[in-house]
Amino acid sequence: MNAISNDNLPWSREEFEQKLREKGKGYHIYHPFHVMMYEGKLTKEQLQCWVANRFYYQIAIPMKDGAILSNCPDVDVRKQWIVRITDHDGVGDAVGGIEAWIQLGDAVGLSREQITSLDMVSPGVRFAVDAYINFAKQRPWQESVCSSLTELFAPHIHQQRISSWPTMYPWIKEEGLSYFKKRLTEARRDVEQGLDVTLNYFSTSREMQMRALEILQFKLNVLWVIADSIMLASDLDIKIAGKDYFHQPVINFK
Numbered sequence: 001m002n003a004i005s006n007d008n009l010p011w012s013r014e015e016f017e018q019k020l021r022e023k024g025k026g027y028h029i030y031h032p033f034h035v036m037m038y039e040g041k042l043t044k045e046q047l048q049c050w051v052a053n054r055f056y057y058q059i060a061i062p063m064k065d066g067a068i069l070s071n072c073p074d075v076d077v078r079k080q081w082i083v084r085i086t087d088h089d090g091v092g093d094a095v096g097g098i099e100a101w102i103q104l105g106d107a108v109g110l111s112r113e114q115i116t117s118l119d120m121v122s123p124g125v126r127f128a129v130d131a132y133i134n135f136a137k138q139r140p141w142q143e144s145v146c147s148s149l150t151e152l153f154a155p156h157i158h159q160q161r162i163s164s165w166p167t168m169y170p171w172i173k174e175e176g177l178s179y180f181k182k183r184l185t186e187a188r189r190d191v192e193q194g195l196d197v198t199l200n201y202f203s204t205s206r207e208m209q210m211r212a213l214e215i216l217q218f219k220l221n222v223l224w225v226i227a228d229s230i231m232l233a234s235d236l237d238i239k240i241a242g243k244d245y246f247h248q249p250v251i252n253f254k
Contacts, residue, residue, distance in 0.1 A: 009206060010204065010209055011209055020149060031224060031228075033050070034227060037161075038160055040164070040168030042169075047108050048110050051104055051105050052105065052115055052120035053120065053121050053226070053230045054125075054230070055101055057129050058088065058098055059098055060133050063133055064144070065085050068081060068136055069082060070137075072141040081145075097183070100178050104176040104177075107172050107176020107177075108172055122230065124228065125230065135218070142202070146194070146201075146216060149194050150223060155187050158183050162184075165177065
C-alpha cells in the first residue's frame, strides 16, 4: 500500500482558515471601479449608478439567506442564521439594511422610486445576483454558507467608505453612511458563524477544503462581475480594442 502523500492530507483548521482568508486578494475592493471610488475619482452620476445597481444585490441577500434556512435541518444553525434576514429587512420600526441602502440613495441624490423601481439595474448585475440566489437555492446549505464568507473581507471596505467619503465626496449626506456603520458589527458577527460552519464541514478532507475554496471563488467572481457591469453602465470612458464601448440598446414598450 502506498503511503498517503502530505499533499492529499487535509490542512489543519488554522491552515484552512488562512487559505480562505488569502482569497481576499481577489475581493472586489481591488476592482478598478472600487479603486477609483476610494480615490475620490467617481462623478456624482457614477456613484449614483453604483448605489442603484448594488440595491439589486441588497434586496437579494434576505432571499439568499431564506434559501439557506429552507435547506438547513439544523435548528441551532437556523436560530443564528435567521438574524441575517431581520438585519436586512428590519424588525418593527428598526431600520434594516435595505431601508438603510435606500437612505444611501437619497444621500447621493436618488429618489426612492429611482432605486426601488430597479430601472437603473444593468443586465449583468441582474444575471450575477440571480446566479448567486440560484446557487443558494440549489446547493447544500453548507456550501451556501461558505459562499457568504466574502464577509471576511467586508469590514475593511465598509470602514474605507466611512473614512474616505466625507473627504472625497463631501456632497454626500452623512446620514447616508449608516448602512456601512451598521454592517461593521453585523459582518464581523456573521463571519464567526459562517467560518465555524465552513471549517467544521469542509475540513474532513483536502478535496472538501478545495471545494470550499472553489465556492468562495465563485462568490468573489459574482462580486467582481457586478463591479464590471456597474463600471460599464456608469459611463466611464471605456475603450475596447481601441473603440468606444456602447451600451446595449433597449427597446421598451408600454
